[in-house]
Amino acid sequence: MKTGVVLLWGLVVAPLFCGVSVxxxxxxxxxxxIEKEVEKRPYAFGGFLQAQPTLSGLDQDSxxxxxxxxxxxxxxxxxxxxxxxxxxxxxxxxxxxxxxRLDSFLTHDHEGWDGKMTLMEGYVxxxxxxxxxxxxxxxxxKWGKGYAWNPVAFVDRPKDPEDPEEALEGYYVAxxxxxxxxxxxxxxLAFTPVILPVYxxxxxxxxxxxxxxxxxxxxxxxxDTDLDLLFFTGDSRTTRWGFxxxxxxxxxxxxxxxxxxxxxxxxxxxxPEGQVMTKESDVFSYLLGxxxxxxxxxxxxxxxxxxxxxxxxxxxxxxxxxxxxAYDVYKQNRDxxxxxxxxxxxxxxxxxxxxxxxxxxxxxxxxxPFDILYLTPxxxxxxxxxxxxxxxxxxxxxxxxxxxxxxxxxIIPVGGDRTEYGEKQNAWRAEFRLRYFF
Amino acid sequence: xxxxxxxxxxxxxxxxxxxxxxxxILARVDKNLAPDSYEMYRxxxxxxxxxxxxxxxxxxxxxxxxxxxxxxxxxxSDKGRTTLRLGENMWLYIPNVGKPVRITSLxxxxxxxxxxxxxxxxxxxxxxxxxxxxxxxxxYLLHLKAKTRTVAYxxxxxxxxxEKILPTRIECLTEADMLIKTLYFKDxxxxxxxxxxPALMETDSxxxxxxxxxxxxxxxxxRKIPDEAFTLNFMSRLESLR
Numbered sequence: 081m082k083t084g085v086v087l088l089w090g091l092v093v094a095p096l097f098c099g100v101s102v103x104x105x106x107x108x109x110x111x112x113x114i115e116k117e118v119e120k121r122p123y124a125f126g127g128f129l130q131a132q133p134t135l136s137g138l139d140q141d142s143x144x145x146x147x148x149x150x151x152x153x154x155x156x157x158x159x160x161x162x163x164x165x166x167x168x169x170x171x172x173x174x175x176x177x178x179x180x181r182l183d184s185f186l187t188h189d190h191e192g193w194d195g196k197m198t199l200m201e202g203y204v205x206x207x208x209x210x211x212x213x214x215x216x217x218x219x220x221x222k223w224g225k226g227y228a229w230n231p232v233a234f235v236d237r238p239k240d241p242e243d244p245e246e247a248l249e250g251y252y253v254a255x256x257x258x259x260x261x262x263x264x265x266x267x268x269l270a271f272t273p274v275i276l277p278v279y280x281x282x283x284x285x286x287x288x289x290x291x292x293x294x295x296x297x298x299x300x301x302x303x304d305t306d307l308d309l310l311f312f313t314g315d316s317r318t319t320r321w322g323f324x325x326x327x328x329x330x331x332x333x334x335x336x337x338x339x340x341x342x343x344x345x346x347x348x349x350x351x352p353e354g355q356v357m358t359k360e361s362d363v364f365s366y367l368l369g370x371x372x373x374x375x376x377x378x379x380x381x382x383x384x385x386x387x388x389x390x391x392x393x394x395x396x397x398x399x400x401x402x403x404x405x406a407y408d409v410y411k412q413n414r415d416x417x418x419x420x421x422x423x424x425x426x427x428x429x430x431x432x433x434x435x436x437x438x439x440x441x442x443x444x445x446x447x448x449p450f451d452i453l454y455l456t457p458x459x460x461x462x463x464x465x466x467x468x469x470x471x472x473x474x475x476x477x478x479x480x481x482x483x484x485x486x487x488x489x490x491i492i493p494v495g496g497d498r499t500e501y502g503e504k505q506n507a508w509r510a511e512f513r514l515r516y517f518f
Numbered sequence: 519x520x521x522x523x524x525x526x527x528x529x530x531x532x533x534x535x536x537x538x539x540x541x542x543i544l545a546r547v548d549k550n551l552a553p554d555s556y557e558m559y560r561x562x563x564x565x566x567x568x569x570x571x572x573x574x575x576x577x578x579x580x581x582x583x584x585x586x587x588x589x590x591x592x593x594x595s596d597k598g599r600t601t602l603r604l605g606e607n608m609w610l611y612i613p614n615v616g617k618p619v620r621i622t623s624l625x626x627x628x629x630x631x632x633x634x635x636x637x638x639x640x641x642x643x644x645x646x647x648x649x650x651x652x653x654x655x656x657x658y659l660l661h662l663k664a665k666t667r668t669v670a671y672x673x674x675x676x677x678x679x680x681e682k683i684l685p686t687r688i689e690c691l692t693e694a695d696m697l698i699k700t701l702y703f704k705d706x707x708x709x710x711x712x713x714x715x716p717a718l719m720e721t722d723s724x725x726x727x728x729x730x731x732x733x734x735x736x737x738x739x740x741r742k743i744p745d746e747a748f749t750l751n752f753m754s755r756l757e758s759l760r
Contacts, residue, residue, distance in 0.1 A: 108562070111707070111717060114736045117575060118559045119589060120760045126594050177758070207758050210746040247614040259752060261745030267604060270751040299751065303608055306750065308606040308621075325618055328607060335621045373622050447626075451726060452564055467656040482572050482593045517594035 091105035109211045125169045126518060128485075130160040130185070130487040134511040142166055143403035144505040147422060150410050154190040155205060157223040161188040166200075166247070177205045181247070185195040201250045213257040220250040221274060223297055223310060225336035228441040228462070229385045229434075232322030232338045235276050235295045235314035237285075240461060241434065241441065242473060242491060251283045266303040287316030289427075304328070308341075318344040332373040342388060348430075350395040352403045354421045363388030368443075377447040383440070390437035397498045399425075436500055438465040454479040462501075469495025469502045481518040540648025540660050544684045545677070550713030551715050555581045557759070559591075560733055561698075562637070573629050576637070577760055579741070583644045585748040588637065589756040600753045601627060603638040606668045611753040618750045623670040624705035631699055631723045635670035642676070645669045656680055658715055664697040671698060672691040684715060699723035711737045 136158045138145055158495035166186030171178045186195050189372040203217025220237075222232030228241040237248050254359035257373035259270040278286045287291075293314025294329040300307045320343060326336040342365065346358040399422060406418030460473040475489035491509040495502025552558070562574040574596060580586040584605040590596040600615040601621075609618040621627070622637035646662035646669070654677070661735055662674035671690040679686050688701040700723070703716035719733040747759060748754060 109563075109718065109734045110730070111734070111736050114559065114561050115733060118737065119563075119578065126597055130593075156644075172758075185760065205755075207755055210744050210749075210752050210755070210759070221698075224617065243523070245612070245614065257751050259746045259749050268749045268751075269750060272751070301604070301750070304605070317633060328620055328668075331606070332622045333672065334622070337621075348724075371620070373625060377625075401617060451729075453564070453729065455573070479595070483572070483595045483756075485595060515595075517597075 088507045103266050104501045110169070111176055121169065122172050125167075127165055127167040127181075128515045128517040129165050130162065130513065130515050131509060132513040134160040134401065134509060136160070136509040137502075137507040138505060139361060139507040142505050143400040143407075144503060146407035147403050147419065148505055149414075150419075151405050152191065158190060160325075162186070163188075164279055173203070175206055177207065179203060179205070185255035198249060200247055203250075209258050214255070215257075216254045218250045218252045219255070220248050220274075221255065221297075223308070223322075223324075224338050225306065225308075226338055226367045226369055226383060226385070227323045227371070227381050227443070229367055229387075230326050230338065230437075231340040231367055231385070231387075232308070232310045233338075234310060234317075234320055235274055235293075238431070238433070239438075241458075250403040251286060266300060267304050268299070270297075270299040272297040272299070275312070276316075283316075290315070293317070294443050324351075334371045335369070336371075337368045337494065340365060341387070345389060348391060348395070348425075349424075350391065350402070350405065350421075352398045354398075354405075354418075356421060356425065365389060379443075379445050379447070381441070383444040385441065387434060387439065387441045393436060393499075396435060396467075396500065398404070400498055400503055406472075432463075434462075434500075436464050436466045439463065440465055464495075464500045467499040468493065468494070469501075471501050471504075485513075485515040485517070486516075487513040490511075528737060529559065536550040538653070538658070540658075541643065542650055543651070543658060543678060543683065544646070544660060544662070544752065547678060547685055548643050550682070550684050551600045551711065552738060553711075555741060555743055556738060557741045557743070558738040559736045561588070561736070562632060563734070565730045565731040566730070568754050577756075579655050579743050579756075581743050581745070581748060582621055583641050585745070586638050586751070587641065587756055589760070596628075598757070599627070600756045601634070601638055602753055603634075604642075604748060605641070606666070608634055608638060608749060609753065613715070613754070620755050623668070631668060631729055632733065633670060636701075636721075636733075642674070646674060653738050657686065682714075696706055697724055699725070707735075709735075711740060713738055713740075725740075 081421065119315050124252045138156055138158055140156065164184055167182045169180050176188055183198045185198055187195060198217055201219045201236040203215050203219045205213055205215040207213045221235050223236060228244050230239060233251065235251060239248065240246060254275045255272065257270065257272050259268065261268050276283060276291060276295060278284060278289050278291050278295045280289050291314055293312065293316050295312040298309045304327065308324045308328040313319040320336065320340055322340040324338040326334065328334050342363050344360050347361050347362045349357045351357060365386060365388040367385045373378045403422055407420045441461040443458060443460040445456055447456055449455065449457065458475045458476045461470055463470040472492045472494065474487060475487065477487045479485050489511060493501035495506040542719040558580045560578060562576060564572045574593065575591040577589045577591055578586065586603045588601045590599040600611045608621045608623060610621045611618040623635060626633040628637065636652045646664055648660050649663045650661040652659040657680060658678045659704040660676040660678060662676060663680045664672050672693040673691040675689040676685050685703050690698045692698060699721050704720060705716055705718040706714060707717035708714045717735050721731050
C-alpha cells in the first residue's frame with residue numbers, strides 16, 4: 081500500500097515542477113495578447129488539486145484518544161494521506177449567475193481508504209446592478225471581523241481557529257443584499273437579510289428541525305470605520321444580537337471587535353457522575369483583536385475571545401473523567417453505553433474545539449524573510465486562559481511557482497493533566513500540504 | 519542703462535520659472551494618466567534574479583479621486599480575489615476566506631516589489647502636495663510630500679516630460695530620504711478616446727536587489743460606475759462589472 085501512496089504522490093507532484101518557467105531575456109509584452117487573455121467568457125471553471133500527508137503522534141492516555149479510538153486503536157502514531165480536489169464552476173447569463181464549489185477528497189489512514197464529496201457552496205444569484213443582489217442556494221454568509229473566531233457569525237459554521245483561512249461549507253439560504261452609497265461621514269449603508277430553513281435533510285446540523293429562521297445584517301462605513309449590527313431569530317436556535325467593528329488606526333495597524341448577545345442560552349453543567357444539568361440564561365460572547373505590520377514586514381494578529389457559550393474547566397474535567405470510566409468499562413466487558421452522555425452531547429452540537437471560556441490568539445507571520453520571495457514562515461499560538469494550556473503551530477508557506485502552494489506545519493498542544501490542550505488526542509501533528517491551482 | 523536692461527531681461531526670463539505651479543502640473547499628470555472614472559486591465563509581472571517570472575492579471579475600476587477596486591483574473595491561485603480602496607481604507611477579499619479584511623498600504627497582495635498602494639494607487643494630487651519644482655531641460659522635477667502620515671511613501675521625486683505632462687520616472691522615498699523604489703514609465707501608447715500614456719511601468723528597489731516588477735496597462739477606457747460598486751458588500755461581485 082505504501083508503494084501505491086508513493087506512486088500516487090509522484091504522479092501528482094512530478095508534473096507540477098515541469099512547468100517552472102525560467103526566462104533569461106528581458107520580458108517583452110504584447111498588449112494584444114493581454115487583451116485576448118482578459119476576454120470574458122460566460123462560464124468559468126477552476127479549483128485546485130491537493131495532496132496532504134499527515135503524521136500524528138497520539139497520546140494514548142488522553143480521554144479524547146480513548147473516545148475516538150476505543151474500539152480500533154491505531155497505536156502510538158497515525159499516518160494519514162489526503163488526496164483530492166476542490167472544483168469551482170460558474171455560469172453567467174445576463175444578470176443571473178450560477179456558482180458551485182465542490183470538495184472531493186480521498187483519505188487514507190489505518191482503517192484504509194475513505195472518500196467524501198461535499199457541496200461546499202452552490203447557489204444562483206440575480207444581480208441587476210451594484211446596488212442589489214438576491215441569492216438562493218447553499219452558501220457561506222461570512223459575518224464578523226475576527227480572524228480566528230467569529231461569535232457574530234450567526235448563520236455560518238464555526239471556523240477552525242487552527243486553520244481560519246480554510247473555506248467553510250455553507251447552509252441552504254435565501255439572501256438579499258441592498259447597498260446605498262453616500263457622500264459625507266456615512267459612506268456606505270448595506271442591508272443583508274437571510275432566510276435559513278432547517279428541516280430534515282436540509283441544514284439539519286444547524287439546530288432544531290422543522291423551522292424557518294431569519295437573520296439580518298446592517299452594515300455601515302461611518303467615519304472610516306466598518307460597523308455591523310446583526311440579528312438572528314427562529315426556533316432552530318435561540319435569538320441573538322450582534323455588533324462588530326473594524327478600523328485602521330494607522331497605515332499599519334488595524335483593530336476589530338465583535339460582541340454577541342445570546343438570549344435564553346442553555347448553559348450546561350457536567351456533573352462528576354456523568355449527568356448533564358442545564359440552566360437557561362442570557363450570555364455574551366465577544367472578541368477584541370488587532371493586526372499590526374512592522375517595518376520589517378512582520379504581521380502580528382492578536383485576538384482575545386470570550387466564549388459565553390463555553391463551559392467551566394471543572395465541567396471539562398468531569399467529562400474527561402466520564403470518558404476514562406467509559407473506556408475502562410468498555411475494555412472490561414465491551415459495553416459502550418457509558419460513552420452515552422458524551423456521545424449525546426456531541427450529537428447535540430457540543431464541540432471539543434475551544435469548549436472553555438477565554439482564549440488568546442497570537443499569529444506572527446514574516447513575509448519573504450532574507451529577501452526570499454513568496455516564502456512566509458509563521459508561528460501561531462492559542463492559549464486557553466482558563467487552564468493555561470496552549471497549542472503551538474509553527475508553519476512555513478512557499479509559493480515557488482505560479483499556481484503552486486506548499487505548506488508545512490506542525491501542531492503541538494501543551495498543557496497539564498485534565499486541561500484542554502493537555503488532553504488532545506494528538507501529542508503532536510506534522511502535516512505537509514500541496515495545492516496546485518488550475 | 520545696459521545693466522538696467524539686463525536686469526529687466528533677467529527678471530522677465532525668470533518669471534516663467536517662478537510661474538510654474540507644481541500642483542497644477544501634478545493635477546495635469548493625473549488627468550493625462552487616466553480619465554476621472556475608468557476601467558482598465560493590468561498585467562503585473564514579478565521577475566526574480568534567476569529570471570523566474572510570476573504574473574498576475576488585474577481588472578480595475580476607479581471613480582473620482584479616492585475610489586478604486588480591483589479583481590484578479592489570473593493566475594488560478596489568485597482568481598476571484600478583489601481589493602477595494604476608499605481613501606485611506608483598504609480591504610482584501612479572498613473567496614475562500616470569505617469576508618473582506620482590512621489591509622494596509624505597505625503590505626503587498628502580490629508579493630514582489632509592488633505593494634498595495636502601487637496596485638491601488640489614487641491620484642497623485644490626492645495624496646501629495648508639490649513642495650518644489652526644478653526645471654531640468656525637457657523635464658520638470660517635482661518634489662512631492664505626502665499630505666498625511668498614512669500614505670505609503672512620505673516623499674516622491676517625479677520627473678515629468680514637459681511636452682506630454684506625463685511622468686517618466688518616480689523615486690519613492692521615506693521621511694529620512696531613504697530610497698524605497700524607483701518607477702520607470704515607458705512605451706507610450708494611444709488607448710483611444712484621447713488617452714495617450716505609457717503602457718509600461720517598471721520598478722526596481724534597493725530593498726529587493728536583482729528583482730524587477732512590471733505593470734503593463736491595457737484597455738484603459740472611461741466608464742461611469744455607480745458608487746455602490748465601491749463597497750465591501752460588492753467586493754465578491756466585482757466580476758459582474760466586466
